[in-house]
Amino acid sequence: MLNTRSQALQQRSELEIASELSTAKLEVRSLSKSFNLQTGSMTVLEDINLQLFPREFVCLVGASGCGKSTLLNIVAGLTPPSSGSVLVDGHKVTGPGSDRGMVFQNYTLYPWLTVSQNIAFGLNLRKMPKAEQRDRINYYLDVVGLTQFAKSYPKQLSGGMKQRVAIARALANEPAVLLMDEPFGALDAQTKEQMQQFLLELWEQTHVTVLMITHDVEEAIFLSQRVYVMSARPGRMKLEIPVGLPEHRDLDMKLSSEFVAIKRQILHSLRE
Numbered sequence: 722m723l724n725t726r727s728q729a730l731q732q733r734s735e736l737e738i739a740s741e742l743s744t745a746k747l748e749v750r751s752l753s754k755s756f757n758l759q760t761g762s763m764t765v766l767e768d769i770n771l772q773l774f775p776r777e778f779v780c781l782v783g784a785s786g787c788g789k790s791t792l793l794n795i796v797a798g799l800t801p802p803s804s805g806s807v808l809v810d811g812h813k814v815t816g817p818g819s820d821r822g823m824v825f826q827n828y829t830l831y832p833w834l835t836v837s838q839n840i841a842f843g844l845n846l847r848k849m850p851k852a853e854q855r856d857r858i859n860y861y862l863d864v865v866g867l868t869q870f871a872k873s874y875p876k877q878l879s880g881g882m883k884q885r886v887a888i889a890r891a892l893a894n895e896p897a898v899l900l901m902d903e904p905f906g907a908l909d910a911q912t913k914e915q916m917q918q919f920l921l922e923l924w925e926q927t928h929v930t931v932l933m934i935t936h937d938v939e940e941a942i943f944l945s946q947r948v949y950v951m952s953a954r955p956g957r958m959k960l961e962i963p964v965g966l967p968e969h970r971d972l973d974m975k976l977s978s979e980f981v982a983i984k985r986q987i988l989h990s991l992r993e
């Protein structure tokens with residue numbers, strides 16, 4: 722299925738491809754959000770602007786409480802903004818939609834469904850023909866390396882495996898953008914590093930456009946082409962840092978001087 726898609730991509734003219742790549746997949750325009758509390762109104766996000774281009778992996782870092790999850794929930798269409806707008810492929814977001822796949826920190830698999838059935842969940846909702854569903858499920862089971870666990874239930878899987886199923890479920894809808902909120906926050910350090918490597922390989926294979934929130938500055942640099950740093954109260958975009966590392970990365974790269982220089986810049990910005 723993706724192979725057919727990539728063949729189609731190859732057949733298109735370079736001009737068409739260049740034009741597609743320069744059009745934002747996701748755009749957040751002058752977005753602000755306030756919550757009404759008993760004590761008055763609290764502005765959580767102020768004048769947020771960001772753009773993600775096709776096949777980009779972008780991370781958002783910022784102090785706890787600066788509004789990262791609120792921003793992601795607005796992009797997902799789960800929370801309305803107070804002002805400003807979110808556009809996916811040029812269309813204004815007015816609610817949740819299958820053009821945005823979401824992966825949360827806490828495993829959100831349905832415990833009564835098998836791995837395959839979890840991955841099929843969105844496809845069933847969309848009434849996709851069963852044969853097409855089977856192809857997609859098999860493809861994404863293979864992409865996340867869980868073919869042998871197709872018939873297992875979530876309780877039979879480790880934390881890392883559960884997150885791989887959650888990622889496969891989000892990808893099975895082939896969304897325009899994959900939104901991830903601290904997806905590895907609940908994993909131990911070793912599993913987290915394995916999952917970072919896995920996610921990078923998956924991104925190299927599928928070239929999905931990703932917006933991810935993380936507390937972990939190293940994780941953000943390791944995975945991204947760009948990192949946005951947010952300030953707190955109200956949350957604003959403070960810094961946008963391009964990550965000029967090669968696309969193909971391994972864990973040793975975290976020790977390189979380029980990596981450490983970017984880390985220093987982000988940490989200084991977070992401390993200011």
Ligand SMILES: Nc1ncnc2c1ncn2[C@@H]1O[C@H](COP(=O)(O)OP(=O)(O)OP(=O)(O)O)[C@@H](O)[C@H]1O
Nearest residue numbers: 756757765783784785786787788789790791792936
């Ligand atoms: N529904 C809500 N009603 C009122 N206040 C809210 C609501 N949702 C979030 N907030 C407040 O908005 C602020 C930002 O919260 P948010 O969860 O977006 O921050 P965050 O940067 O994701 O934090 P963390 O990194 O700790 O997860 C917090 O002060 C939070 O209490």
